[in-house]
Amino acid sequence: MSGVRFNNWQAIQEEVLRRIHAREWKPGDVIPNEADLAREFGCARATVNRALRSLAESGVLERRRKAGTRVALHPVTKATVDVPVIRREVEERGLDHGYERIARHDGAPAPLWTAAAMGLARGVPLLHVTGLHRADGAPYVYEDRWINIATVPEAKAQDFRRTSANEWLLTHAPYTHGDIAFTAMAADGEPAEHLEAAPGAPLFVIERTTWDGDRAITAVRLSYAPGHRVRTTI
Amino acid sequence: MSGVRFNNWQAIQEEVLRRIHAREWKPGDVIPNEADLAREFGCARATVNRALRSLAESGVLERRRKAGTRVALHPVTKATVDVPVIRREVEERGLDHGYERIARHDGAPAPLWTAAAMGLARGVPLLHVTGLHRADGAPYVYEDRWINIATVPEAKAQDFRRTSANEWLLTHAPYTHGDIAFTAMAADGEPAEHLEAAPGAPLFVIERTTWDGDRAITAVRLSYAPGHRVRTTI
């Protein structure tokens, strides 16, 4: 019965996926426990654990103590989207990155979406910086940045003319966690103008807020030029 | 010097993050190797490995054999987006899910985007199913689905009137991998009509292609009703 030995966790993972794929183990089925699988595969339980834990993280399996491990009934697709610094995002596409600051206003009153995202009262004074990133000269993304001076006072000394707030913050204001949202918005006003997009054109938008513990650092709305796509694999 | 013992990997992970955050270890710095850290923390090397490997997966650290472990210079934000079955996506928001098939056409010629995504010649006959998902009665997402009959012949027997292709495929045609893209598109034609969106309105769009090995299973374009946001944390 045990013609083959599986002595590394990747091989075990593949074998488990093969059984699921071949419908030997169907969605909803409880699969044998770690000890049994270890015996069958001729390896240590820790090795089986490594393989199954990894599959659980990717949503293929569901594991619960005592209840055991089962094939996910509704495999939730987990797409991991890499959101690098914009300069690198552009350079990784093999293009030249350019940046120009558009405006900087210390003490600008927080608009509604910013205040809500940062958990502050509307109208609280923030440092507001807008800028345009280019890829090979073409408009790439419009950065609408709001910085909480109370959390990052060092930002007051920056003019953000040459270095984008995007880049400066990442290396000078480490965050503990953040919220991120993807949506579509119509091009309008200043973003439309700088992105050279027709008013009303659909833009892909990323909104991100980062925190240092319970203190908001910054909120940003990134409006990408028309046609932008974020790709990944699952 | 060793007042505190760190005897579980989460505690070690937090301590490492604390040191990075406190700038004891700066971006680009090489940190001590696993053996040294294990000694310092008073635990086994495997425990340190677990903590550091996890941080490397989330992009905070970069690890290379012999070169050691260093604090990432440009921490790439990895946002994990859950893309569940649409029915569950709606239900998790506490809303009622509804689905109605719009059209089904067996042998429809593949349009350009579909053919390109599936690696097929343009015009190849596919099974084309369109439908609308609703949340509490309101249009939620328009599903434009193309199924490769050559890979999933069982789909021919389905009428997809009550069960969406989205749901049927997930439980009947397991995939090995897939591509996914997020973008913004202007509402137009049939999607606009069924989503009750003004023509030209910006729609958030997910395009996904799934594969069984090297054979394409299905390509889908999901056009969400205006205002849709995909959220996650980082």
Added chain:
DNA sequence: CAGTGGTCTAGACCACAGG
């Protein structure tokens, strides 16, 4: 209460790549 996964340990060998 008892079965399951979650984790830790101490030791070992190996693969890779830097110098």
Added chain:
DNA sequence: CTGTGGTCTAGACCACTGG
């Protein structure tokens, strides 16, 4: 060549939770 992370093992104890 050698230091580093990557992994496996055999055993152990623990935490959670289903029955």
